[in-house]
Amino acid sequence: MRHGVxxxxxxxLALPVALYLFYVVWPFAQAAGYSLTDWGGYSxxxxxxxxxxxxxxxxxxxxxxxxWHNVFFLVTVPxxxxxxxxxxxxxxxxxxxxxxxxxxxxFGSGLYKVIFFxxxxxxxxxxxxxxxxxxxxxxxxxxxxxxxxxxxVDPENPIAFTADPEPFLGVPAVLWWLLLIAVWSGAxxxxxxxxxxxxxxxxxxxxxxxxxxxxxxHTFFKxxxxxxxxxxxxxxxxxxxxxxDMYALVFxxxxxxxxxxxxxxxxxSVLNFTAFQKGQFGYACAMxxxxxxxxxxxxxxxxxITRRDRIEF
Amino acid sequence: MSTATxxxxxxxxAPPSRPAPVRGSDTRGRGWGGRIFNGFSHAFLxxxxxxxxxxxxxxxxxxxxxxxxxxxxxLSLIPHKLHWGNFARAWGEGHLGAFFLNTVLVMVGxxxxxxxxxxxxxxxxxxxxxxxxxxxxxxxxxxLTLPIYLAAVPLFKGxxxxxxxxxxLGPNKHLMLILVYVAWSLSFTIFFMHSFFRTLPDSIAxxxxxxxxxxxxxxxxxxxxxxxxxxxxxxxxxxxxxxxxWYLPTLLMQSVAxxxxxxxxxxxxxxxxxxxxxxxxxxxxxxxxxxAMLPVLIVYIVFQRQVQxxxxxxxxx
Numbered sequence: 035m036r037h038g039v040x041x042x043x044x045x046x047l048a049l050p051v052a053l054y055l056f057y058v059v060w061p062f063a064q065a066a067g068y069s070l071t072d073w074g075g076y077s078x079x080x081x082x083x084x085x086x087x088x089x090x091x092x093x094x095x096x097x098x099x100x101x102w103h104n105v106f107f108l109v110t111v112p113x114x115x116x117x118x119x120x121x122x123x124x125x126x127x128x129x130x131x132x133x134x135x136x137x138x139x140x141f142g143s144g145l146y147k148v149i150f151f152x153x154x155x156x157x158x159x160x161x162x163x164x165x166x167x168x169x170x171x172x173x174x175x176x177x178x179x180x181x182x183x184x185x186x187v188d189p190e191n192p193i194a195f196t197a198d199p200e201p202f203l204g205v206p207a208v209l210w211w212l213l214l215i216a217v218w219s220g221a222x223x224x225x226x227x228x229x230x231x232x233x234x235x236x237x238x239x240x241x242x243x244x245x246x247x248x249x250x251x252h253t254f255f256k257x258x259x260x261x262x263x264x265x266x267x268x269x270x271x272x273x274x275x276x277x278x279d280m281y282a283l284v285f286x287x288x289x290x291x292x293x294x295x296x297x298x299x300x301x302x303s304v305l306n307f308t309a310f311q312k313g314q315f316g317y318a319c320a321m322x323x324x325x326x327x328x329x330x331x332x333x334x335x336x337x338x339i340t341r342r343d344r345i346e347f
Numbered sequence: 348m349s350t351a352t353x354x355x356x357x358x359x360x361a362p363p364s365r366p367a368p369v370r371g372s373d374t375r376g377r378g379w380g381g382r383i384f385n386g387f388s389h390a391f392l393x394x395x396x397x398x399x400x401x402x403x404x405x406x407x408x409x410x411x412x413x414x415x416x417x418x419x420x421x422l423s424l425i426p427h428k429l430h431w432g433n434f435a436r437a438w439g440e441g442h443l444g445a446f447f448l449n450t451v452l453v454m455v456g457x458x459x460x461x462x463x464x465x466x467x468x469x470x471x472x473x474x475x476x477x478x479x480x481x482x483x484x485x486x487x488x489x490x491l492t493l494p495i496y497l498a499a500v501p502l503f504k505g506x507x508x509x510x511x512x513x514x515x516l517g518p519n520k521h522l523m524l525i526l527v528y529v530a531w532s533l534s535f536t537i538f539f540m541h542s543f544f545r546t547l548p549d550s551i552a553x554x555x556x557x558x559x560x561x562x563x564x565x566x567x568x569x570x571x572x573x574x575x576x577x578x579x580x581x582x583x584x585x586x587x588x589x590x591x592x593w594y595l596p597t598l599l600m601q602s603v604a605x606x607x608x609x610x611x612x613x614x615x616x617x618x619x620x621x622x623x624x625x626x627x628x629x630x631x632x633x634x635x636x637x638x639a640m641l642p643v644l645i646v647y648i649v650f651q652r653q654v655q656x657x658x659x660x661x662x663x664x
Contacts, residue, residue, distance in 0.1 A: 040477070047472075058534075151654075160640045162620075176405055179421050218398070282594070309500050322500075326493050329492055330492050
């Protein structure tokens with residue numbers, strides 16, 4: 035049945051490939067080209083400047099700051115989200131009462147899962163706008179209001195949240211407050227993911243462990259966790275991408291989109307600021323290329339580190 | 348691609364709502380220890396459930412208060428009176444009605460086209476050998492790692508220039524946004540459906556062709572219906588993803604030459620909240636956020652098994 039294969043394949047691929055080339059590949063290619071020019075974006079004048087933009091990147095104070103903020107999220111977002119998600123999944127799956135049938139999941143675990151998953155279906159924008167109200171610095175904010183009521187916070191001197199550039203553990207407080215939101219919205223999703231993975235582990239493995247006298251903590255750390263390794267590493271890669279993409283939170287929640295006083299700048303916010311406020315498109319494209327290279331290196335690195343033999347059951 | 352055969356098959360099997368019991372007798376952790384641990388589990392799970400639910404409930408309830416109650420009793424969860432007017436105000440003056448209309452108009456086109464073009468391309472790539480097959484496949488895959496911000500400037504420029512010769516494809520046009528959404532959703536859709544079509548047996552497609560069905564006919568009448576579980580998963584993924592998209596519309600749905608913007612919901616909400624300082628219509632903002640999140644939450648509660656398994660299948664590949 036080779037008849038008409040070429041025509042069929044062309045027909046099926048033409049439109050998707052054309053769209054993809056025009057709206058995705060071509061902009062990327064152009065960005066790489068513009069990064070070698072001094073194009074401002076609004077005029078037609080552009081000159082080839084070689085690698086000048088990249089040299090400038092290396093000595094740019096703001097970029098260095100943004101880079102370290104990205105690294106901060108890259109480490110903390112996966113770390114805290116996965117730890118909390120694993121803990122919740124552990125409680126759900128082995129926190130129940132014991133009876134003759136063994137250790138059960140807690141009562142109502144289905145309901146818990148539905149609730150914990152809520153933030154995942156809300157858009158990041160809705161989450162950001164909602165937390166903006168929670169984080170308000172007067173008594174109308176949910177957290178400040180509650181703490182003022184019980185007298186833990188002085189109404190004259192409320193918690194500033196995302197307007198607070200003061201460092202905490204060497205990192206501006208605003209970043210920690212943004213991290214809290216990211217963990218809040220992500221933990222439920224990964225809990226469901228880990229829970230499903232835990233349930234796909236065959237029961238005889240547990241039976242063997244229990245016959246050998248392992249308690250539930252032992253079983254979890256020595257049996258379940260190692261078997262979840264692959265799922266956890268996949269989650270780590272995905273959360274890494276999310277961590278690079280904290281821009282929605284920075285955009286909605288911080289003063290002047292990266293403030294106060296550049297305390298919450300990340301790569302994306304500097305790029306947008308440089309391109310659309312300062313009108314330095316060429317330089318902004320160089321930032322984008324640097325970010326892309328960084329992302330690809332990181333993805334390759336993560337895949338390399340986490341690549342293990344797959345355990346089939 | 349050893350994982351490819353596992354992921355999508357799992358997609359339509361929802362995880363059982365109750366975790367499997369661990370059988371056997373256990374000497375440690377029984378009795379008191381177990382009971383205390385059970386109590387601790389419940390306590391912690393309830394605390395986290397409250398941390399998730401309370402802010403959501405607070406937003407919904409504040410949407411029913413009037414402005415003076417929002418200011419005087421910001422924390423209370425019980426409105427004195429149900430002020431439905433807040434919703435009407437957000438819908439009309441806040442332009443949420445228009446945002447919804449724009450979002451729905453765009454998504455009807457973009458989700459349909461994404462699914463159609465994505466599965467067509469994935470099918471051709473997965474089941475036919477031809478020169479350049481790998482090249483095209485990897486070209487689509489590469490879109491998964493590249494940051495969208497890199498493309499922002501040239502993309503805007505490209506759309507702007509296209510708009511000069513084809514006004515319907517210029518900035519601030521629904522059709523343009525549909526095509527851009529489709530192009531940016533293709534990578535993951537093709538990646539997902541590609542591995543799905545690989546798992547379908549050859550014999551059925553061959554039987555269809557022996558019966559005289561053309562390649563196209565085989566795809567639409569035989570293979571596509573067989574891929575339904577995968578289509579549902581990737582469909583949910585695309586609906587949520589495009590509903591939540593804010594960066595592309597903020598970049599591309601900009602008003603040119605003074606015509607009013609056709610904002611979509613996420614973009615509109617950002618602008619409402621960022622400009623909130625000037626108007627301070629708090630109850631209206633809460634009503635807007637409520638209207639933006641309730642439809643998705645309700646859809647999720649109704650279809651929660653499909654959504655959970657659909658989204659997690661998207662990751663566990």
